[in-house]
Amino acid sequence: MPPKPKTEAERQQLRTLIIDAARDLFVTRGVEAVTMREIAKRIGYSATSIYLHFADKEAVLRAILDVDMLALATSLNTILQIEDPVERMQALGYGYADFALSFPNHYRLMFMAERIPCDPEKSSLQKNNAEQDAYFLLKTVVNDVYLAGRFKEELQDVDLIAQVIWAGVHGVCSLEINMASDKWVNWADISARLQLMQTVLIRGLLREST
Amino acid sequence: MPPKPKTEAERQQLRTLIIDAARDLFVTRGVEAVTMREIAKRIGYSATSIYLHFADKEAVLRAILDVDMLALATSLNTILQIEDPVERMQALGYGYADFALSFPNHYRLMFMAERIPCDPEKSSLQKNNAEQDAYFLLKTVVNDVYLAGRFKEELQDVDLIAQVIWAGVHGVCSLEINMASDKWVNWADISARLQLMQTVLIRGLLREST
DNA sequence: GCATTTACTTAACGGTGTTAACTTAACGAC
DNA sequence: GTCGTTAAGTTAACACCGTTAAGTAAATGC
Numbered sequence: 317m318p319p320k321p322k323t324e325a326e327r328q329q330l331r332t333l334i335i336d337a338a339r340d341l342f343v344t345r346g347v348e349a350v351t352m353r354e355i356a357k358r359i360g361y362s363a364t365s366i367y368l369h370f371a372d373k374e375a376v377l378r379a380i381l382d383v384d385m386l387a388l389a390t391s392l393n394t395i396l397q398i399e400d401p402v403e404r405m406q407a408l409g410y411g412y413a414d415f416a417l418s419f420p421n422h423y424r425l426m427f428m429a430e431r432i433p434c435d436p437e438k439s440s441l442q443k444n445n446a447e448q449d450a451y452f453l454l455k456t457v458v459n460d461v462y463l464a465g466r467f468k469e470e471l472q473d474v475d476l477i478a479q480v481i482w483a484g485v486h487g488v489c490s491l492e493i494n495m496a497s498d499k500w501v502n503w504a505d506i507s508a509r510l511q512l513m514q515t516v517l518i519r520g521l522l523r524e525s526t
Numbered sequence: 527m528p529p530k531p532k533t534e535a536e537r538q539q540l541r542t543l544i545i546d547a548a549r550d551l552f553v554t555r556g557v558e559a560v561t562m563r564e565i566a567k568r569i570g571y572s573a574t575s576i577y578l579h580f581a582d583k584e585a586v587l588r589a590i591l592d593v594d595m596l597a598l599a600t601s602l603n604t605i606l607q608i609e610d611p612v613e614r615m616q617a618l619g620y621g622y623a624d625f626a627l628s629f630p631n632h633y634r635l636m637f638m639a640e641r642i643p644c645d646p647e648k649s650s651l652q653k654n655n656a657e658q659d660a661y662f663l664l665k666t667v668v669n670d671v672y673l674a675g676r677f678k679e680e681l682q683d684v685d686l687i688a689q690v691i692w693a694g695v696h697g698v699c700s701l702e703i704n705m706a707s708d709k710w711v712n713w714a715d716i717s718a719r720l721q722l723m724q725t726v727l728i729r730g731l732l733r734e735s736t
Numbered sequence: 737g738c739a740t741t742t743a744c745t746t747a748a749c750g751g752t753g754t755t756a757a758c759t760t761a762a763c764g765a766c
Numbered sequence: 767g768t769c770g771t772t773a774a775g776t777t778a779a780c781a782c783c784g785t786t787a788a789g790t791a792a793a794t795g796c
Contacts, residue, residue, distance in 0.1 A: 322774075346640060348558060352753060362776055364754080373753065428638060428700070430556060433707040443710055451711050471722075476714040480698070480722045487697020488690070490638070497643040500653055501661050504686040512681075512690045520726025532743075562784060572745055574785080583784065 331369050331379070333359050339380045343421040347377060347429065374432070381426055382439055388415060388426070389441075389450040396446075396453075401460040402522065406514055408457050409485045412450075413510050416489035428490050454478045466522050481517055488513045541579050541589070543569050549590045553631040557587060557639065584642065591636055592649055598625055598636070599651075599660040606656075606663075611670040612732065616724055618667050619695045622660075623720050626699035638700050664688050676732050691727055698723045 322330075337358040341350040352373060356363040370376045392411050398404040416423040436443040446453040458478040461467060471477055492506050503509075532540075547568040551560040562583060566573040580586045602621050608614040626633040646653040656663040668688040671677060681687055702716050713719075 351751080353751090364777085365775060367754070368774070424640065428704065429640075430634065431704065433705075433709065435709050437709075449710065473714060473718075475712050476718055476722060479701070479711070479714055479719050480726060483697035483701050483719065483723060484694050484726075485697070486701055487693035487695070490700055491689070491693050491696055494638065494641065495643075499643065499645050499647075500659065501689070502685050504683060504689055508683075508686055509689050509693065512686060513693060516690060516694075516727060516730025518730075520728075520730040561782080563782090574746085575744060577785070578743070 327369070334366055334369060334376065335379050335383060338376045339384070342377065342380065342425060343419065346421065347373075347425065377425070378432070381431075381434070382441060384422065384426060385434075385450065386441055386448050389446070389448050389453055391415070392450055392453055393447055395457075401457070401464050402466055402518070405457050405461050405481070406518065408454060409481065409514050409517070410510075413485050413489050416486075417492065417506065420493040423489065424493060427486065428493065451478070451482070454482060461522075468521065468523050471521060477521060481521075484513050484517050485510070537579070544576055544579060544586065545589050545593060548586045549594070549632075552587065552590065552635060553629070556631070557583075557635065587635070588642070591641075591644070592651060594632065594636060595644075595660065596651055596658050598622075599656070599658050599663055601625070602660055602663055603657055605667075611667070611674050612676060612728070615667050615671050615691070616728065618664060619691065619724050619727070620720070623695050623699050626696075627702065627716065630703040633699065634703060637696065638703065661688070661692070664692060671732075678731065678733050681731060687731060691731075694723050694727050695720070 334355065338350070338355045341355060341358070351363075352366055353363040355376070356366055366376065370379065392408060392415075395404055395407040395411055398407050416427075441448045443449050444452050446456050455474060455478045458481065459474050462471075462474055462477070467477065488506075488510050492509070495501065496503060496506070544565065548560070548565045551565060551568070561573075562576055563573040565586070566576055576586065580589065602618060602625075605614055605617040605621055608617050626637075651658045653659050654662050656666050665684060665688045668691065669684050672681075672684055672687070677687065698716075698720050702719070705711065706713060706716070
């Protein structure tokens with residue numbers, strides 16, 4: 317029974333209702349395993365109603381990612397309180413890994429699943445805003461270390477450094493998420509792997525810290 | 527029109543026919559996007575025939591992975607000819623990355639896609655055989671470096687070292703495969719990222735090479 | 737020569753994302 | 767007040783999916 321015209325606020329509210337229900341299901345059971353009918357049932361609507369707010373299933377996923385990328389960036393921003401730039405950089409790595417390992421399905425959705433490339437043009441997030449863009453936050457933190465003259469002198473490309481740090485932490489986390497139960501490998505403790513990776517990154521990137 | 531009894535060899539031949547067709551399709555379009563009917567059409571059979579040789583779609587995927595894990599291990603084995611253990615270790619990293627970046631969809635299937643954990647019990651491959659098990663090859667190569675006394679002295683766990691190296695290279699490759707077209711990040715050259723990762727790993731893990 | 741088995745096929749089932757067609761409630765105009 | 771019109775839903779339906787059941791034809795064992 318459809319009551320009539322909704323305010324923009326009401327429409328937005330329903331949008332986030334859909335997003336939240338979908339995220340819950342996607343995260344616990346995987347995107348492919350969740351059906352539109354199921355999402356709809358959760359919020360007490362019919363499946364087709366979702367199409368009044370989103371073009372298709374992928375649009376729902378995209379909206380979720382938008383929200384969650386922002387949430388990740390926001391939560392990581394707390395590390396900016398740390399004064400020493402190197403400590404700050406390390407804390408960012410641990411914070412990122414903590415998110416990945418605490419919400420593995422979430423992380424898979426955001427950084428491991430096959431995905432349409434994100435385009436800043438089509439996102440509600442602001443690129444190059446540390447509060448909304450986690451990569452920019454990393455880059456900022458790396459830049460601070462750079463400005464403090466702590467990197468080895470041949471390292472002059474802040475993007476490159478940031479991307480290698482990201483790759484290192486992402487590598488540890490994504491292997492853990494996808495392969496931890498794989499019996500081919502005699503896995504060391506995840507915390508030991510993460511810590512060694514961080515140590516290696518620090519030792520490999522910073523000047524000798526006599 | 528069914529001609530009658532097939533020899534074991536003929537059955538095996540059809541199995542590999544299915545595997546090859548499925549791999550071709552999986553690799554170019556992704557597992558989810560490929561249908562059983564499509565695989566069957568490729569080889570001129572009906573979809574249901576596949577079920578005479580494989581329990582389900584996942585079993586086909588598993589069989590592909592089995593074959594390809596072996597192929598990867600085999601191809602990487604050539605690096606064993608390199609004499610210096612550190613050079614050998616680096617060559618293994620580059621060889622692995624070369625595979626990942628040359629056959630990204632292939633790599634995604636093997637190491638990035640959500641997957642049922644591999645169990646040595648259920649595989650035709652032999653664990654702990656460097657010719658069939660790429661992880662064991664890595665571990666062997668890392669162990670040689672360890673035995674040569676080249677790692678920092680606090681590093682005593684060969685599995686841990688191997689897993690961090692794997693994570694580093696995997697991190698670079700998987701971010702490239704999934705995110706290279708993502709406009710949020712101003713990506714540095716993939717070869718620069720890979721090389722810096724390798725340098726960082728070497729510098730972070732080996733003793734000072736004075 | 738005939739039942740059985742093997743290797744296949746077609747038909748069908750339940751479920752999917754999505755679209756089309758329909759329903760009902762609220763609004764603006766008169 | 768009533769009468770279109772429109773918004774916000776619904777149900778029905780489509781084409782397709784992985785998979786299973788039932789059917790079919792050819793070669794074998796006896």
